[in-house]
Amino acid sequence: MKESKQRPGDPVGSALDIVGDKWSLMIIWNMIMHGKHTYNELLKSNEGIATNILASRLAKLEAAGLLTKETHPDSKAKILYRLTHKGIDLLPALVELMLWAHAYLPIHSAGDAYTKLLKQNKEAFVKRIVEDLKNK
Template structure:
């Protein structure tokens, strides 16, 4: 199990110890918004994560109970990753970052998602949490 050193008991610091690198939230984004669940699918993201970094981040997210890992049904040498309930609890974070990035950055957000978030962030969070559960991500 990959162990993280907690820097302090501050809730923000604790959250950053787990999610604060530049790749973990992108992996979660790909799972929630892109339906990705395998190592190979994560490698295809436009940010071009290095294989060693991807393996490390997946191990950290799994060790922290955010993802679960299982042998793929179609190929014994392949694994699939699924969000746990703890992982589903990161969806509000992803939504907040999506809103902030679309407002203050040069980000491109799918028009429908942007409108949904502006109309009512809580409803969109509930929708994506429900979809994650229905898609068997838990």
């Protein structure tokens, strides 16, 4: 996989080189919030990602150190994807994107209710999820 070119002094651009597409962020979100850790689980997510896009994004995220892959304990034919600490640390940014979308974009009513709950105590939510993920 071709490495992303670095943009010294441009943190937003550098971050977007790695996670600046819908699919990379959706993969990370599905891993964090929905516990999806195999190729097939991610493929069957509601967003409808194509197989070639999923494969390339997983490889890109692994190359960037946001996730690792290992043999699944139940089947040597399956691969288990796990977020690294670096990948888990994207949760606060994803939460902020979610809150921004809630404020400015039309969203599904289920997401609306979830976001309203999140607004009540964002810091506690993020801390709990991050601690749970890092202790696995």
